[in-house]
Amino acid sequence: MPCIAVTGGTGHLGQHVVPLLLNKGYRVRLLVRKELPVFFEHLEGLEPVAGSLEDAESLRSLIKGADVVLHAAAYIAVGRGKPEDIFGVNVEATQRLFKLSSGLGVRRFVHISSVHAYRPFPTHEVLDERRPLNFSGGLYDQSKAAAHNYLRIQAKAGDSMEVVVLSPSSMLGPPDYKPSLLGNALWRMAHGKVPALFPGGFDFCDIRDVAQATVQAVERAVPGSEYLLAGKWYSMHDLAAVLMDLAGSPKRPKALPFWVGEWTVPLVELGGRLAGKAPVFSKEALHILKHSPRRISSEKAKKELDYSNRPLEESLRDLVEWWKQEQVWKR
Numbered sequence: 359m360p361c362i363a364v365t366g367g368t369g370h371l372g373q374h375v376v377p378l379l380l381n382k383g384y385r386v387r388l389l390v391r392k393e394l395p396v397f398f399e400h401l402e403g404l405e406p407v408a409g410s411l412e413d414a415e416s417l418r419s420l421i422k423g424a425d426v427v428l429h430a431a432a433y434i435a436v437g438r439g440k441p442e443d444i445f446g447v448n449v450e451a452t453q454r455l456f457k458l459s460s461g462l463g464v465r466r467f468v469h470i471s472s473v474h475a476y477r478p479f480p481t482h483e484v485l486d487e488r489r490p491l492n493f494s495g496g497l498y499d500q501s502k503a504a505a506h507n508y509l510r511i512q513a514k515a516g517d518s519m520e521v522v523v524l525s526p527s528s529m530l531g532p533p534d535y536k537p538s539l540l541g542n543a544l545w546r547m548a549h550g551k552v553p554a555l556f557p558g559g560f561d562f563c564d565i566r567d568v569a570q571a572t573v574q575a576v577e578r579a580v581p582g583s584e585y586l587l588a589g590k591w592y593s594m595h596d597l598a599a600v601l602m603d604l605a606g607s608p609k610r611p612k613a614l615p616f617w618v619g620e621w622t623v624p625l626v627e628l629g630g631r632l633a634g635k636a637p638v639f640s641k642e643a644l645h646i647l648k649h650s651p652r653r654i655s656s657e658k659a660k661k662e663l664d665y666s667n668r669p670l671e672e673s674l675r676d677l678v679e680w681w682k683q684e685q686v687w688k689r
Contacts, residue, residue, distance in 0.1 A: 359382075359383040359384050359385060360384060360385070360424075360425035360426065361384070361385040361386075361387055361423055361424045361425055361426075362379055362384050362385070362386050362387070362424065362425065362426045362427075362428055362576060363387045363389075363420045363421050363424035363426070363427045363428070363464075364376060364379075364386060364387065364388050364389065364427075364428045364430065365389045365411065365420075365427075365428070365429050365430060365431035365455065366389075366429070366430030366431030366432060366470070367386075367388040367389065367390075367430065368388070368390060368395050368398070368536075369430060369431070369432075369536075369538070370529065370534055370536070370537075370538040370541065370565060371430050371470065371526075371529065371565060371568060371569060371572070372388075372430050373397065373533055373534070373535060374533075374565055374566055374568075374569035375428070375430070375569045375572050375573065376388065376398070376401070376404065377401060378569055378570070378573045379573060379576070380401055380402070380403050380404060382573065385403060385405065386403065386404050386405065387405040387406075387407055387420055387424060388404055388405065388406050388407065389407050389409055389410075389411075389416070389417075389420050389431070390406045390407065390408060390409075391408070391409075391410055392408065393406070393408075394406045395535070397533070397535045407419050407420045411431055411447060411451035411454070411455065412446075412451070414454065414458065417454070417455060417458050418458060418462065421455075421458055421459050421462050421464060422462055424459075424462075424464055425464070425465050425466070426464065426465060426466045426467075426468060426576050427455065427459045427464050427466070427467050427468070428468045428470075428572070428576060429452060429455055429456075429467065429468065429469045429470065430470040430572075431447065431451070432447065432448055432470065432472075432502075433446075433447035433448050433498075433501070434498065434539060435497065435498045436496065436498055436539075436640060436642050436643050436646065439497070439498075441497055444497050444498060444501050445497075445501050445504070448498075448501035448502060448504075448505050449501050449504045449505045449508070452469065452505040452508065452509070453505075453508055456508070456509065456512065456519075459519060460518060460519050464519055465519065465520060466519065466520040466521075466522065466576070466581075467509070467519045467520070467521050467522070468522045468523075468524065468572070468575050468576055468579070469505070469506075469509055469521070469522070469523045469524070470524050470526070470572070471502055471505065471506045471523050471524065471525040471584075472502045472525055472526065473485075473525050473526065473527045473528075473561065473586060473588065473651070473654060474492065474495065474498060474499045474502050474503075474646075475491055475492060475499070475502040475503045475505075475506040475525055476489045476490070476491060476492055476503075476525065476586075476651075477489055477490045477491065477492040477494075477495075478492065478495075478649050478650060478651045479649065481649055481650065481651050481652055482652055482653065483653065484653045484654075484655050485586070485651040485653065485654045485655065486586060486654075486655040486657070486658070487584045487585070487586055487658060491503040491506055491507055493507075495645075496642040496645070496646075497642075498642070506523060506525070506584075509521050509523055510523070510584070513581075513582040514582070520581035520582070521581065521582055522575050522579040522580075522581070522582075522583055522584075522585075523583075523584045523585070524568075524571065524572060524575055524584075524585050524587055524659075525584065525585065525586050525587065526563060526568045526587040526588070527560070527561035527562065527563050527586075527587070527588040527589060527654060528540060528560050528561060528562050528563070529562075529563055529564070529565040529568055530544065530562055530563075530564065530565060530673055530674070530677065531564045531565040531566050531673045531676060531677055532676050532677045532679075532680030532681075533680055533684070534565075534677070534680075537686075541677075544601060544674075544677065545681065545686070547598055547601055547602070547611070548601050548602060548604075548605035548607055548678065548681075549605070549607065550602075550607050550608075550609035552598070552611050553611055553612060554611050554612040554613070554614045555594045555595055555598060555611045555612075555613060555614070556594065556613075556614055556615075556616055556618075556619050556639075556644060556647055557593070557594075557595075557613070557615070557616060557647070557648070558593065558594065558616070558644075558646075558647030558648045558649075558650065559591055559592050559593035559594050559595075559596070559597065559647065559650060560591065560592070560594075560646065560647065560650045561588050561589055561590065561591045561592075561650065561651065561652075561654050562589050562590065562592055562597065562670055562673075563587060563588055563589030563667050564589065564667055564668050564672075564673040566668075567587075567589075567665065567666060567667045567668060568587050570664075570665075571585070571587055571659055571663045571664075571665040574663040574664055574665070575663055578662075578663070579662065579663060580662060583658075583662070585656075585658055585659040585662070585663060585665070586654055586655060586656050586658070586659060587656055587659055587665055587667075588654035588655070588656045588667070589667040589670065590667070590670065591650070591651075591652045591653070591654075592670060594647065595611075595613065597670070597674075598610070598611055600670065600671055600674055601674050601678070604671075604674055604675050604678045605678050616644060616648060619639060619644045620641070620644060623639070623640065623641045623644070
């Protein structure tokens with residue numbers, strides 16, 4: 359079977375995609391910074407390559423002889439992180455990896471982008487793959503749009519590699535070992551540790567469904583194609599209600615108007631800097647909640663990748679059960 363070289367394989371999506379690829383008989387070569395994470399030690403046929411996205415030599419070792427490169431690594435930042443770090447990982451590393459892959463004869467380059475790469479406005483119209491990219495949003499949005507656009511240009515220029523770009527919305531679901539930023543926020547919410555929520559919401563999808571579509575993209579996506587992988591828009595209050603009912607939590611977060619958050623952002627961000635932690639919320643996070651697209655179309659992915667997305671209630675129920683099973687619940 360062909361060899362698949364994977365970056366970001368120890369992240370939330372990678373935790374699902376890597377086992378699926380191995381189960382289908384692929385050789386999977388995985389970029390790791392130090393050693394293989396404990397949750398991957400039971401997997402047979404996995405080839406770890408020590409290195410980083412900044413090290414060209416380790417990337418060559420990862421890519422050489424691979425049929426497909428799956429680039430899932432990203433610096434996920436909403437209102438935090440330095441511009442040079444965000445763009446260094448999301449843009450420069452993508453370009454570096456692409457050029458090396460093309461030079462080493464890789465057949466297909468599959469990139470995990472984000473719905474954030476697309477312009478959210480107008481929020482009540484259907485957002486599909488024809489929507490312009492978002493070069494004027496927050497730093498994370500701009501970085502994902504820049505990398506996305508670079509690959510779009512390479513695909514149109516007729517590079518010898520087949521280019522495929524996948525753009526999920528906000529992914530949740532088990533397992534989530536590290537945990538992800540959203541996974542940690544959901545755990546805190548389920549335990550009544552989020553005292554208040556603002557209006558607005560986002561489109562949430564199950565990471566297991568995205569993983570299945572990613573494997574399909576490796577095997578059968580149309581070269582040069584982009585695919586949106588979304589679920590359904592939920593307000594944060596509706597999401598919290600479903601999650602806390604499943605968790606049996608009697609507490610409910612208070613509802614705060616947006617103007618309270620907008621007025622207190624400077625103090626919250628200052629408190630985060632002084633404590634050496636990410637702020638509880640940021641100006642960018644509030645903007646996303648307030649202006650997130652309500653109708654994201656995954657029709658193209660459904661037709662060409664057999665993509666489907668299970669109900670949010672099922673995803674959250676499975677997540678809560680996994681927390682309890684793995685004793686994450688009592689941490």
